[in-house]
Amino acid sequence: MRKYFLLGVLAGVAVSLLLTLILQAVGPASKGEVMAEAAGEKLTRRALRQMAGPELIPVENDRYRILRKAVDDWVRNKILEKEAKEKGVSREKLYQHEIWNRAQVSYDEIQEHYQKNRELYDAPLETVSPLIAKELRNKKYAQAKKEYLARLRKKYGVRVFLKKPKSYVPGLALPSARKAVTPETREPRAKTVPLSVPGHSPSRGGEAAPVTMTEFADFHCGFCKKVSATLEAVLKSYPEKVRLVFRHHPLSNTPGQGSYLTHEASVCAHEQGKFWEYHDGIFSLSGFPQEADLYTLAGKLGLDEKKFEDCLKNGRGRPPIEKDLQEGVERKIQGTPMIYINQAEVAGAYPLEHFKEVIEGVLNPEQPPKPQPSPQPEAAEKKAPVIFKDLKGRPTLGPRDAPVTLVEFSDFHCPFCQRVTPTLEQIMKNFPGKVKRVWRHYPLSFHAGADRTHEASECAHEQGKFWEYHDKLFLAPGQAGDDATRIRLAEEAGLDKKKFEKCLAGGKYKDLIQKEIKAGNEAGVRGTPAIFVNGSLVSGAQPYENFESAVRNELTRS
16 A cells, blocks of 8 residues: 555656646736747737646646545544554454454355346356355445444544545546556455464374465355365375365354354364364254354264363363464455465365366476367357347437447446447447447446446436436446435536436336346346347447447448
8 A cells, every 4th residue: 555655646746746837837827928929929828728728637637636545545544543552453453353354255145146146147156156255345345444434534533625626527537647546456465475384273184295275264154165075085186295274264253153153163172183073064064053053063073072161161262263363364365265275376166176286286386287178169059139129218329210229238337338438439420320329227236336326327318318427427437326426417417406316316217227137138148338239249348340340240231
């Protein structure tokens, strides 16, 4: 973060100096001053500023954005330092408790999301579960962080006096400045330092094995249960070459409850030398264990029940779990299972072949990887064009009887949809009178608030200004996450504010949006943007040439 803060400050200084020089050259003072002469005519300072005005807007935008980021970074650091000091913990512990712990994703949540959005995933649950977990986790993390920092800002009386320029346009920036100040958006990666094997960690396999598999797992995680059988098969395949180390990472981080209690019980079993028997017993249960099941299992395994109960009741199992959780936090582990094969990461319940491939790469680093067989082309199956019979009333550009129709399933919160918009506009310009463009709603479930934004666009369509509102939304991608912003953009698009607010508050277009999503699913849409050229799908934000070729092919046929 410090790196990006410094880059932002440096970029801010550079842009600020540039702005100062420009404003000195074209500023309001001495408006009649002559700046240039040509062919007997004079260019005054006032005229020059009017000419350069539009080009100054991104400069002023960048200057404000850079300064605002520096202000927000300073505020965030101050309030976190203050809160951490007040609670007597480190900032890392504060983040773990207040944010990371609230961003965990359970197996049930992944299953529920998959069932609700099954049409979007043309693959079995186990294949797409890492993607779903990441989507849900990122959403939870962003929300938890936003809410926590908002509480701290209120608690410590934060006030920001930096004023936004009147000409401020969200998303408008100089390319160089944008590159300098945009923080890295990728999910935090785990540190690449080698993992040590703590004395409290149970392990099995060859003690002197050249490969160590360190598994961060949760006993109440369905994928951990699934991968446990795979890891057992790995040990059988490499009896002297692989060692498996178990590290605790319960996703419910409340001692004495839920999966945390189950992990405590496993530590108590480890105290009596039977961790792996207890581990296997937990995963052999048909469901996740309740507290009574933990004692029953201990009895079945022949554990000293009084020692086991004393360990569990007095919390003796908690210290090793806390240590493992701390390392998990330091490594930015946000889901389970997370397995390190020496230093290589395997995040998720992958099949045995994948583990073998990684292990072989560790054992034979100089040996080139085996070439993967090229996928055999499937038998050519010409898909019949989709015939859309439900386009009446949909927002449309171009003549009704145009020989080519572009049916666009899109999401206002999708960056790729924003990217393809200029391409489609160029198609319309280059083929005047020959192309009709029809909008269809397809908000993706993992874009928070997207459904609501699409409803708002229908309220704009009701007033005959869908495309004006469409353009405003795509000038502020992803920022229309609340009704206040949606209403502001509606005003900017020239809509009647009262009618728009009433329409949006009434939720009159909720059912329509769901019908649109269903229509997209039936047409074979699996993501956005999805554009059908006379019924033939062109998926994604493809280059202009691909759309042009598809349109020309249709014109040749007509």
